[in-house]
Amino acid sequence: MSIRVRFFASLKEQVGYSETMVSSDQVATVGDVLQQVDRASVLTGRLLYAVNMEYAKLDTPVAEGDEVAFFPPVTGGEP
Amino acid sequence: MSIRVRFFASLKEQVGYSETMVSSDQVATVGDVLQQVDRASVLTGRLLYAVNMEYAKLDTPVAEGDEVAFFPPVTGGEP
Amino acid sequence: MRVRVTTEALDPWAEVTAFQSDSVHLRGQFGATACFVGTMRDFNEGDAVTRLSLEHYPGMTERQLEKITVAAADRFEILDVLVVHRVGDLLANDPIVVVAVWSVHRKAAFDACRSVMEELKTNAPFWKKEYLQQGARWVDKNTAG
Amino acid sequence: MRVRVTTEALDPWAEVTAFQSDSVHLRGQFGATACFVGTMRDFNEGDAVTRLSLEHYPGMTERQLEKITVAAADRFEILDVLVVHRVGDLLANDPIVVVAVWSVHRKAAFDACRSVMEELKTNAPFWKKEYLQQGARWVDKNTAG
Numbered sequence: 033m034s035i036r037v038r039f040f041a042s043l044k045e046q047v048g049y050s051e052t053m054v055s056s057d058q059v060a061t062v063g064d065v066l067q068q069v070d071r072a073s074v075l076t077g078r079l080l081y082a083v084n085m086e087y088a089k090l091d092t093p094v095a096e097g098d099e100v101a102f103f104p105p106v107t108g109g110e111p
Numbered sequence: 112m113s114i115r116v117r118f119f120a121s122l123k124e125q126v127g128y129s130e131t132m133v134s135s136d137q138v139a140t141v142g143d144v145l146q147q148v149d150r151a152s153v154l155t156g157r158l159l160y161a162v163n164m165e166y167a168k169l170d171t172p173v174a175e176g177d178e179v180a181f182f183p184p185v186t187g188g189e190p
Numbered sequence: 191m192r193v194r195v196t197t198e199a200l201d202p203w204a205e206v207t208a209f210q211s212d213s214v215h216l217r218g219q220f221g222a223t224a225c226f227v228g229t230m231r232d233f234n235e236g237d238a239v240t241r242l243s244l245e246h247y248p249g250m251t252e253r254q255l256e257k258i259t260v261a262a263a264d265r266f267e268i269l270d271v272l273v274v275h276r277v278g279d280l281l282a283n284d285p286i287v288v289v290a291v292w293s294v295h296r297k298a299a300f301d302a303c304r305s306v307m308e309e310l311k312t313n314a315p316f317w318k319k320e321y322l323q324q325g326a327r328w329v330d331k332n333t334a335g
Numbered sequence: 336m337r338v339r340v341t342t343e344a345l346d347p348w349a350e351v352t353a354f355q356s357d358s359v360h361l362r363g364q365f366g367a368t369a370c371f372v373g374t375m376r377d378f379n380e381g382d383a384v385t386r387l388s389l390e391h392y393p394g395m396t397e398r399q400l401e402k403i404t405v406a407a408a409d410r411f412e413i414l415d416v417l418v419v420h421r422v423g424d425l426l427a428n429d430p431i432v433v434v435a436v437w438s439v440h441r442k443a444a445f446d447a448c449r450s451v452m453e454e455l456k457t458n459a460p461f462w463k464k465e466y467l468q469q470g471a472r473w474v475d476k477n478t479a480g
Contacts, residue, residue, distance in 0.1 A: 041390050041462035042473045077475070085395035087458070101392060107474045108391075108420060108461025109432050109452060110296050110373020111221040120245050120317035121328045156330070164250035166313070180247060186329045187246075187275060187316025188287050188307060189228020189441050190366040202368075203348035218377030218427040221478075223347075224448075225370040226441065232363030282363040295478050296371065300449050303369075307441060333366075333440050 033057060033096045037069050040103035046074050054100075063090035065100045078105055112136055112175050116148050119182035125153050133179075142169035144179045157184055191263065191271050193255040195246060197278040202227040202288035209272045209290070220269050220292040224299035226307050232282035234329070239320045242280040247315035251275070258309040266302035268293040273306065275316065336408065336416050338400040340391060342423040347372040347433035354417045354435070365414050365437040369444035371452050377427035379474070384465045387425045392460040396420070403454040411447035413438040418451065420461065 035054045044050050047069070054068045062081045081088045082101040094100055114133045123129050126148070133147045141160045160167045161180040173179055192209055206225060210216060230242055259271045272290045280286065289306045293299040311332045318329040337354055351370060355361060375387055404416040417435045425431065434451045438444040456477045463474040 038392075040392055040460065041464070042475075082392070082395060082460075085392070085398050101395070103392065103460060104462065104473070105475065105477075106456070106458070106460050107463045107477055108389075108459045109456040109477070110371075111376050111379060111431070111463075111478065117247075119247055119315065120319070121330075161247070161250060161315070164247070164253050180250070182247070182315060183317065183328070184330065184332075185311070185313070185315050186318045186332055187244075187314045188311040188332070189226075190231050190234060190286070190318075190333070203352050207348050221374055221376045223370075223372040223374065225368075225372070226445070227368040227370070228441070229366055229368065231366045231439070294376070296373070296452060300371070300445070304445050 033059060033094075035059060035065055035094055036099045037065060038099065038101040040101065042077070042104050043075055043079070043102050046076065060093060061090065062088050062092045062094060062100055065094060066090070066102065069102075075102065079103070080105060112138060114138060114144055114173055115178045116144060117178065117180040119180065121156070121183050122154055122158070122181050125155065139172060140169065141167050141171045141173060141179060144173060145169070145181065154181065158182070159184060191256070191259045192273070193252055193259060194274045195248070195251050195255075195277055196274060197276075200274060200276040200285045200288065202274070202285045205274045205288055206272065206290045210292075213270060213292075216269055216292055220294065222293050222296040222299040223290060224296070224303035225288065225290040226303050227285055228287040230280050230282050230284045230286055234320060237322050239282070239322060241321045243319040243321070244277045244280060244286070245317045245319070246275075246277045250315050254314045255310065258306055258313060261309070262291070262302045262306050265305070266293070267298040268302045271302065271306065273310070275310075275314070277316070336401070336404045337418070338397055338404060339419045340393070340396050340422055341419060342421075345419060345421040345430045345433065347419070347430045350419045350433055351417065351435045355437075358415060358437075361414055361437055365439065367438050367441040367444040368435060369441070369448035370433065370435040371448050372430055373432040375425050375427050375429045375431055379465060382467050384427070384467060386466045388464040388466070389422045389425060389431070390462045390464070391420075391422045395460050399459045400455065403451055403458060406454070407436070407447045407451050410450070411438070412443040413447045416447065416451065418455065420455075420459070422461070
């Protein structure tokens with residue numbers, strides 16, 4: 033299974049790149065993807081997850097071709 | 112004592128003019144002024160009162176040179 | 191704070207932009223602007239309304255609007271307030287009133303803007319007369335807030 | 336309904352005016368417009384902020400903003416909603432976001448405008464990085480509503 037993984041804001045800086053691919057038959061959920069991309073546990077703070085641009089949880093299933101994103105709590109709007 | 116009396120909106124139409132003068136030693140309050148200007152009781156509906164451009168009540172005292180206004184409930188702002 | 195009553199066509203966005211440009215003390219200080227515009231509809235209570243005549247009490251209107259804006263500045267943590275109200279003859283789609291509030295954070299701006307509108311409807315001496323196809327009528331009550 | 340993310344300078348009043356002119360279905364129908372503008376301050380949490388970098392998740396941002404406006408239209412009696420959000424590099428006094436809501440009466444416009452802003456801050460994938468004199472920091476929490 034092939035999953036596109038994206039990082040935003042502080043998480044992008046922590047991992048050092050904005051996206052990567054995970055190709056493995058061992059990933060069934062967002063949590064599995066996270067383990068694959070963060071073996072060294074560099075991601076800190078509260079994490080949010082999205083699958084195909086919809087908010088997801090660690091146990092949300094992922095499928096071939098999905099886009100999974102990891103990012104910190106959002107801070108849009110006015111200051 | 113000489114008091115300037117003003118009418119607005121529907122009250123102006125009911126009395127037929129927008130202002131008048133009351134000159135009498137018998138007027139001590141807004142209520143007295145109202146009696147003087149509306150002997151025929153043509154003013155109908157809920158009335159609001161102002162003395163010198165501040166909201167007042169029927170028993171608010173009036174003095175020489177005051178401006179007393181009678182008008183219906185206000186309807187400013189959006190529709 | 192600025193309070194203005196005008197017989198001329200009201201462009202709410204131009205008023206807000208002009209006030210903001212004039213207000214050097216706001217620059218870099220405000221994070222939030224809440225703004226409300228009341229506009230004439232072409233219907234009310236089920237009837238088609240062709241035009242509206244807005245009467246006011248010159249002098250008292252400005253005084254009451256000033257009291258309302260001062261009260262809002264006392265009650266809410268805001269930086270500034272603008273109120274402009276149209277009077278005279280209006281057609282459908284004409285803006286009637288604009289209230290704008292500047293503050294550091296959004297809560298105060300929203301709360302104050304709404305409060306000023308409610309107070310304005312209750313305490314500012316304006317009266318609306320609607321012209322329908324079959325004659326005219328004074329609007330005798332406010333809409334609920 | 337219109338939702339837009341832009342890297343260019345945002346003129347909130349021009350956006351609102353343009354949307355209103357384009358919206359023929361609003362003419363004569365709306366009595367109330369509630370509008371909120373968020374603007375960059377030159378300070379935050381006691382520090383001088385020289386500039387701000389606003390990152391977002393292209394595609395997801397628009398999708399989430401659309402969900403937010405649809406939810407507001409379901410929940411409140413409104414006629415239309417506009418949301419425009421700036422991204423990229425901003426300087427103090429630059430507008431960041433504008434939310435405008437049109438409705439027949441003011442209550443729905445105020446309620447919906449505020450609700451859209453709260454939802455936007457909670458659910459739209461935007462991230463702010465502040466540049467201070469002594470370096471940069473990610474803003475890690477929202478202001479209370």
